[in-house]
Structures are given as structure tokens and as C-alpha cells.
Amino acid sequence: MNTLRIFSMIKNKSSLPVKLAICFGGLLVSVLIGICAGTVWISPTELLSDLLAEGLSQNERIVLYIRLPRILATVLAGSALAVSGALIQAVLGNPLAAPNIIGVNAGAGLFTVLCIAVFPTAVKFLPAAAFAGALFAVLLVYGIAKKTGASRMTIVLAGVGVSSLLNAVIDTVTTLYPDSLSGISSFKVGGVAGITLDSLFPAWILIGVGILAALCFGHDLDVLSLGENTARSLGMNVSVMRFLFLAIAAMLAGAAVSFSGLVGFVGLVVPHISRKIVKSAENTAVLPICVLIGGAFLTLCDTVARTLFAPFELPLGIVVSYIGVPFFIWLLLRKRGGKHGD
Numbered sequence: 001m002n003t004l005r006i007f008s009m010i011k012n013k014s015s016l017p018v019k020l021a022i023c024f025g026g027l028l029v030s031v032l033i034g035i036c037a038g039t040v041w042i043s044p045t046e047l048l049s050d051l052l053a054e055g056l057s058q059n060e061r062i063v064l065y066i067r068l069p070r071i072l073a074t075v076l077a078g079s080a081l082a083v084s085g086a087l088i089q090a091v092l093g094n095p096l097a098a099p100n101i102i103g104v105n106a107g108a109g110l111f112t113v114l115c116i117a118v119f120p121t122a123v124k125f126l127p128a129a130a131f132a133g134a135l136f137a138v139l140l141v142y143g144i145a146k147k148t149g150a151s152r153m154t155i156v157l158a159g160v161g162v163s164s165l166l167n168a169v170i171d172t173v174t175t176l177y178p179d180s181l182s183g184i185s186s187f188k189v190g191g192v193a194g195i196t197l198d199s200l201f202p203a204w205i206l207i208g209v210g211i212l213a214a215l216c217f218g219h220d221l222d223v224l225s226l227g228e229n230t231a232r233s234l235g236m237n238v239s240v241m242r243f244l245f246l247a248i249a250a251m252l253a254g255a256a257v258s259f260s261g262l263v264g265f266v267g268l269v270v271p272h273i274s275r276k277i278v279k280s281a282e283n284t285a286v287l288p289i290c291v292l293i294g295g296a297f298l299t300l301c302d303t304v305a306r307t308l309f310a311p312f313e314l315p316l317g318i319v320v321s322y323i324g325v326p327f328f329i330w331l332l333l334r335k336r337g338g339k340h341g342d
Contacts, residue, residue, distance in 0.1 A: 016285050019277055023292035027075070030296040034071045034303045035063055039310045073192040073200060074302045074316075075295035077260040078270070080207045080252040082294025083214050083287055085267020086274070087249040088138070090225050090283055091242055092145070094155055095272070096331055099134070099253040100264030102159025106166035107137025108250075108257035113170050113184065117177040127203040130254035137162060138246050190263030190317025192302060199259050206255040210248050211291055218284035221245060225283065263298070263317045265324020270294045272331075 036042050042059045050057040056064075085098045092102075099105045111133025112126055119125065141162050145155045170188070174181045186193070214221075223231050224241055231238050253267070274289040275281055298320070305314040 016278065016288075020288060020292070023277070023289055023296070027292045027296040027299075030299040030303075031071055031075070034074075034299050035067055037303050037307050038062070038067060039307075069195050069197050069200070070192050070302060070306075071299055072197070072204075073195045073259060074298040076200065076204055076207050077192070077256040077263065078266055078294035078296070078298030079211060079291045080256040080294070081263065081266035082270035082274070082290040082297070083211055084249040084252040084256075086271040086283065086286055086290050087214060087221070087245050087252075088267065089271055090221050091245045091249070092142070092155055093225070096153075096156045096268075096328070097159070098265065098268035099249070100262065101156060101163070101268060101328070102141045103137040103163035103166055104134045104250060104253045105257055105262050105264060106163040106170070107140075108134040108254040109188070109262050110166045110170050110173075111136070111254075112187075112258055113173050113181060117173055117180045120180050123199070124202065126258040127206050127255045130258040131206065131251045132254070134250035134254035134257070135247060137166060138250050142246065186315060187261040189315040190261035190320070191305070191315040192260055193306075193313060193315075195259060203255040203258050206251055210252040210255065213248050214245075214252075214287055215291075217241075217244070217248075218287050221283040221287075225281070261317065263320055265320050265328065266294060266298055268331075269324055269327050270297055272327075273297075 032044065035047070036044060040059070040062060042063065047059060047063065050059050081099060084104070088097045088099065088102065088104070089095055108130040111129040115122060115126055115129035141155065141159045144158045144162075148154065148158075167188075170184075174184050220236065220241055223234055223236055224238065224245070228238050231241075256263070270290055270293050271286065274286045274293055277289055277293070278285040280286070298316075301319045301323070302316050305316045305319045308314060308319075
């Protein structure tokens with residue numbers, strides 16, 4: 001049995017570069033579709049001829065100032081939320097956990113709203129505020145679960161309760177500071193309409209550091225996923241490593257929320273898709289796939305959001321919810337059928 005498992009792991013590892021290359025190709029295709037599609041269709045040949053010509057054409061302005069910032073934002077946010085979801089699912093040992101479901105996004109959103117309300121001009125501090133809120137939420141849910149000895153399903157229910165409470169506080173702050181938070185409705189739904197390259201700083205740095213840290217500690221996450229007793233027997237300080245991974249997940253989710261709003265379900269859907277692709281639960285293989293699939297997934301969702309009913313535009317969060325909610329229900333039904341134990 002152990003020999004078969006080792007052979008399977010070697011087989012999965014050997015095919016990982018090929019799968020990474022295919023997923024990277026998928027990300028490039030999604031970016032190309034995002035650049036070309038819109039109210040004004042810009043074919044690759046048109047864009048190439050405009051780039052070779054002198055001066056800045058109308059098509060180049062559309063791409064540089066409108067579509068490219070959105071694509072960069074969705075790639076960053078999608079990758080960050082996907083890796084964050086994979087980390088949370090591995091640490092909590094719960095395939096139903098995700099940043100939006102257990103309140104991480106809501107915590108990031110609350111601290112972001114508070115920062116805008118109290119310090120309207122401190123835009124550069126939004127990623128730090130969002131990170132603090134995300135970390136607060138994930139530690140609160142984890143503390144409740146540890147205190148009560150909760151099952152996997154109870155962790156999700158506790159997270160849903162915390163998320164509802166934090167969203168209620170967001171609504172309260174919005175009511176008390178209507179002038180400072182006039183555009184908060186689009187933030188709560190989630191979207192990247194009107195985003196600029198400047199608004200991605202310094203969030204992109206936090207996302208880059210968080211993803212790099214997650215990939216570097218992927219092996220430790222695999223050890224932690226084996227269970228506390230096994231991890232301790234292998235010399236791991238379980239408490240420290242668990243806090244480290246939750247902090248990385250919070251940093252990734254918080255940085256994404258700071259510029260994309262409360263986009264949900266990316267951290268639920270993409271890790272499951274990634275595990276199906278690599279045919280393994282090993283985080284050293286799942287995490288890099290999550291980076292690529294997450295970016296491609298959210299980029300395609302944003303392209304659909306702005307082209308499906310053009311010239312009208314759907315908020316990005318709505319399109320993602322149309323995919324994420326049925327997926328979440330399907331996972332619940334699978335668990336109900338006994339495929340995931342408590």
C-alpha cells in the first residue's frame with residue numbers, strides 16, 4: 001500500500017511541470033480574451049498594428065488605461081484568494097472553508113471601511129488595515145472552533161455567524177459615515193471597475209510576498225495536514241506553523257479585498273479545481289496550480305461581467321456568486337452523502 005502511494009506521488013510530481021505549463025497557457029489565454037473583449041472588440045492583429053504604428057491610438061488607450069489595470073487586478077486578486085482558500089482549507093482540515101465563508105473577507109472589509117471612514121486620505125494604508133481585519137476574523141473563528149472542540153461543519157457555521165456579524169458592523173459604519181463611504185455598495189458586492197495601476201500599490205507587494213511564502217512552506221503545510229500528533233512527532237511546532245499559515249492566508253485575502261472588494265467563492269472553487277487537476281491533495285502541487293487557475297478564473301469572470309450585457313456591466317462579485325453558490329451547495333450535498341466526514 002505504501003509502495004503504491006509513493007509511486008502515485010512520484011507520478012503526480014513528474015507530471016506537475018506539464019500541468020503548470022498548461023495552466024499558465026490558460027492564464028495567458030484568459031488575459032488575451034480580457035484584452036480583446038469589451039464594448040469595443042479589439043482583435044490581436046489590430047492591437048499589434050497599433051503598437052507598431054507611431055503615436056497612441058484609441059485602441060491602445062482603451063487597453064492601457066481601462067482593460068490592462070482590470071486584468072492585473074483580477075489576476076492578483078484571483079491568485080491571492082485562491083491560495084488563501086487553499087491554506088485555510090488545509091489548516092482547518094475543512095474542504096468547505098473559504099475566506100468569504102468563514103468571515104475572513106468580511107473582517108478585511110470591516111477594517112477597510114473603518115480606515116476609509118476615519119482616515120479618508122490614507123489610501124495607502126488600506127491593504128494593512130484589510131490584513132489586520134482578515135487576521136482578526138480568521139483567528140476569531142479558529143479560536144471559537146478550538147474552544148468548543150467543534151467539528152468541521154461547526155467551524156463553517158461559526159464562520160458564517162462571524163461573517164454575518166462583521167457585515168452588520170460594516171452596514172452600521174456605512175450608516176454613520178455616509179459621506180466618506182458613498183461608494184461602499186460596489187465594494188460590498190466586489191468588483192474592479194474603474195481601478196487604476198496606482199490603486200494596486202502596495203497590495204501587489206503583499207500578494208507577491210504572501211504567495212512566495214506559501215509556496216516556500218508548502219512542504220510544512222503538507223506535514224501539518226497529516227494531523228497534530230504526526231506533525232509534532234516529526235519535530236514541527238504546530239501552534240507556530242498554524243498561526244504562520246493563517247497569517248499568510250489573511251494577508252493574501254486582505255490585500256485582495258483592499259482593491260477588489262468582497263469578492264467571494266474564489267477561495268472555495270479554485271482549490272477544489274486545482275486538486276482535481278493535480279489529482280493529489282499535496283499542497284506543494286496544489287498551491288502553484290491555484291496561483292494560475294485563480295488568476296485565470298477571476299479574469300474570465302470579469303470579462304463576462306463587462307461584456308455579457310454590454311454596454312451595461314454586472315458587478316464582478318455577482319458573476320462569481322452565480323458559480324460559487326451552486327458549487328458550495330454541491331459540496332454540502334457531497335458531505336451529506338458521507339464523502340467528507342466530521
